[in-house]
Amino acid sequence: MHQLENLYRQIIMDHYKNPRNKGLKEDESYVTARIKNPSCGDDVTIQTKAEDGVVKDVRHEGSGCSICCSSASVLSVRMKNQTVEDALGLVDDYLKMIIDKNTAINEQLDDALAYQGVRDFPARVKCATIAWKAFAETLKKG
Amino acid sequence: MKARKDEFPILTRQRLVYLDTAASSLTPKRVIDKMNEYYGEYPVNVHRGVYALSHRATEQYTNARETIAEFIGADFNEVVFTRGASSALNLVALTYGAQHLKPGDEVIVSELEHHSHVLPWQQIAKKTGAKLIYVPLSKEGRITTEAFKTVLTDKTKIVALTHVSNVMGYVTPLEEIILLAHEKGAIVSVDAAQSAPHMPLDVKTLDADFLAFSGHKMCGPTGIGVLYGKRELLDQLEPLEYGGDMNDNVEKDTGTWKDTPYKFETGTPPIAEAIGLAEAIHYLTSIGFDTVRNHEHTLFKRALEGLKKIPGITVYNESADTGIVNFNIEGVHPHDAVSFFDGEHVALRAGHHCAQLLIKWLDVPATLRASFYIYNDEADVDAFLDVVKRARDFFTSIGF
């Protein structure tokens, strides 16, 4: 169970139990995207407010397993005040970190580095990525 | 009965406690061999060539249909090969449903249905103006005859119910329900995907009008399933697909079709799969379905007893009639839990099991499901219980 202990590191458990930036805003200046994984029931909505090419706020709401819910929270913290361009770059690096064992890891992912361990659990890749994909959608829409 | 582990190559190859038969069963060596024999010795098309090999393929393929007909107590021509239960159930809705339903007609379904037995009816109801009516489930989540009576009316034209729930393992009292439905002139479509692998089936005693099941849940291969239909009903229906093999005479602007069941089977069929399914049926019959069912239910009871002793476990189907246990570890999302099981080589299912309506009825986001079959033994159940215990301890220890 060493691998699993590794996966559920402090950061993940902390964000799972105490999610940051949770709850959606009724505010037109936010762009919303929702992704569901019909096979397991994970369901995440991300809202992003960007101004002058900079991410000002990220909100999230949804239901799912600890990996899915916590990754939305970690994302919301990490992306605040990033330029849209940098934010999209981070999403790419995050997805690569999880999907491709051979890529170099971008240390700037900070807390999101905790999700490295998902590589060892291919069945959980979807859980760890849907919030990040929804976030990228909000930026591309906006 | 002693568990049949040695007969399943995958179980001799790796450490595996396989508890996901309700999704797909493992394949015994004799079924694999039988299919390899087709590919190795007579791998040619059926009904077409006039040479000896093709004759052999056709004969084996025809024997397969005969075996299946005998297995469910049907006539040879009442057995239609399909890709699986899903496509068989769709065939009923898209042909019989589309051809018979009118605005205001009612189709009775239930929240216990697999998506494959409710979505096709939903779509046909939308197209024809018919209404879907849900049997209210009992407190335990069962379809009862009493509840069925409350929704059966003169408007009921079709009743589409599962024989055994793939999540709760409940057997539906179909004999009574079918009798009542017929009194009102309704026809009954039975989803037997979870009963055919586990209990004796007789379509004539049941008096089902249509009945469907899949090969891959009963020791057979994927890609093959069966639709049984009463001859007079199948004869009335238009084919769903057109093309090679299903036709008789072809003219420039029209054609005529072969008789039942061939008019529903266009194109080259899954030949090895049909032969493999028949072999699986021979295999299961040689064990005996009563033995199979007793074996799995004994394992179910052992699992239930064990789960009740572990704190923080919720079992949703304590009175299951077959070998399926549906449960959750309190406070732990099933997807988190299942990674723990996976790490311990225990394969079970987490999610909504293609039965979202039931998961909504249970009012939970998802569940864990363990299902037992002929290759499982008491040691598997004990290993499973041990992992449940350790999973719970682990998630508690990290703060879940």
Ligand SMILES: Cc1ncc(COP(=O)(O)O)c(C=O)c1O
């Ligand atoms: C009750 C029930 N009906 C239908 C199906 C669909 O079977 P298949 O996926 O083989 O088409 C399943 C299998 O998941 C099932 O359990």
